[in-house]
Amino acid sequence: MTEVTQKQGSFYDQNRSLILMIGLFVFFIFFKMLDIFWLTLDEDWGDILLSKSFSFVLIIFLLIFMGKTLKDIGIKKEYFVYNCLFSLGFVLLSIVTMRVVHTFVAGDFGAWDLSEVTLSFLYFTFVTNIVNVMMEESLFRGIYLRLSLDVTKKHFWKANLLQAFFFGIWHFPTPLKEYVIGEMTLPEVILYTFVLCLFSFLVAIPWGYYYYKTSSLLPSLIWHLFWNSTLGILPLSSDNMAAYLIALSTGIVVGLLSIPVFERFISPKILKELPPWT
Numbered sequence: 001m002t003e004v005t006q007k008q009g010s011f012y013d014q015n016r017s018l019i020l021m022i023g024l025f026v027f028f029i030f031f032k033m034l035d036i037f038w039l040t041l042d043e044d045w046g047d048i049l050l051s052k053s054f055s056f057v058l059i060i061f062l063l064i065f066m067g068k069t070l071k072d073i074g075i076k077k078e079y080f081v082y083n084c085l086f087s088l089g090f091v092l093l094s095i096v097t098m099r100v101v102h103t104f105v106a107g108d109f110g111a112w113d114l115s116e117v118t119l120s121f122l123y124f125t126f127v128t129n130i131v132n133v134m135m136e137e138s139l140f141r142g143i144y145l146r147l148s149l150d151v152t153k154k155h156f157w158k159a160n161l162l163q164a165f166f167f168g169i170w171h172f173p174t175p176l177k178e179y180v181i182g183e184m185t186l187p188e189v190i191l192y193t194f195v196l197c198l199f200s201f202l203v204a205i206p207w208g209y210y211y212y213k214t215s216s217l218l219p220s221l222i223w224h225l226f227w228n229s230t231l232g233i234l235p236l237s238s239d240n241m242a243a244y245l246i247a248l249s250t251g252i253v254v255g256l257l258s259i260p261v262f263e264r265f266i267s268p269k270i271l272k273e274l275p276p277w278t
Contacts, residue, residue, distance in 0.1 A: 017150035024062075025166055028055050028139065033173050037180065049128050056135040059143070073142030074217035079270040083218035086266065087210070091223040094254040095230045102247030106240040125232045126225075133224040140167040140204065141211045141220050146274065160208040168201030199248055203227070206255045210262065215272040223255075 035051035063069060102108070140163055148159035175192040178184040184192065207220035238244045 014151050014153070017147040021144060021147050021151070021162075021166065024139070024143070025170070028058075029170065029173070031055055032170075036173050036177050049131055052131050052135045056131065056138065059135065059138050062143075070138070073138055073146070074211055074215055074274075075138070075142070076216060078216065079214070080218065082270055083214065083216055084222055086262070087219040087222040088226065090255070090258045090261075091226045094251045094258075095227065097254050098236070098247045098251035099234065101250045102236050102243050105246050106237065106243035108237060108240070108243075122233065126229050129225055129228045129232065132228065133221055136167070136170075137207075137217050137221050137224055140170070141208055142217055145208050145211055149274070156212055160205060160212065163208050164201045164204035167204040168197040171196045171200045195245065195248075199252055202252045203255055206259050209259050212274045213262070213266070213271055215274045216270075227251075 031051045031054060032048060035048040039050065060070070063072065144163040144166055145159060148162040149156070151162060152158035172193055175184070175189050175196055178192065179186060179189040207223060210219035210223075211217060236244055236247055
């Protein structure tokens with residue numbers, strides 16, 4: 001009887017966690033689409049800063065309601081320098097490799113031109129991305145990976161792919177907006193959506209891995225912040241689609257290859273596997 005009760009409880013926790021993940025996704029995607037399609041602040045500010053800021057505040061209230069804190073989802077100072085240096089090393093390697101590949105495949109050597117990048121643009125790009133990555137990492141790694149461990153009975157790789165899946169489809173409103181305003185045709189939007197969601201899914205895999213291994217959001221926060229900011233300051237041109245896709249693929253591959261490197265060289269003292277949410 002006890003074993004049956006335990007199985008029922010486990011099944012209940014799995015379904016409760018999955019329903020919570022779906023419910024949170026619908027809730028937060030609503031605010032994102034409201035910002036993009038109704039407030040259109042992405043057109044005036046260059047980013048959906050309002051919905052991201054509001055969503056991060058909501059995440060804090062959600063954690064309080066659940067009896068959790070930001071520290072519980074990995075926002076903490078332990079091994080700060082170590083985590084920053086490791087993640088910075090790989091994000092810089094990924095970005096430089098990606099841009100070098102794009103430059104040579106596309107034959108576009110002017111892509112490194114920073115002459116029109118102002119200090120105010122650098123500041124604005126960095127600040128908006130801080131808000132962006134804090135919200136997304138807190139939700140998709142901090143909360144979703146924890147819930148995914150419940151859903152998958154603590155099977156990490158299944159849990160990691162689940163959180164990465166939600167992070168991937170989180171990006172579909174951006175190409176949809178291009179179609180609504182007439183900037184892209186339907187076939188172009190379908191391709192753009194597929195590429196954006198797929199690459200977002202893939203890059204979320206190492207981010208989830210780092211979080212699980214260290215119980216710290218710092219590695220994924222640093223990587224996410226510098227990845228987004230660099231692509232904002234020096235965006236890859238999509239005029240040459242082959243060069244664009246090859247370059248992005250190269251950056252993703254470097255990110256995925258960082259996993260075995262992490263396992264081989266990371267100091268054991270900072271390893272602290274993430275416990276499930278419940």
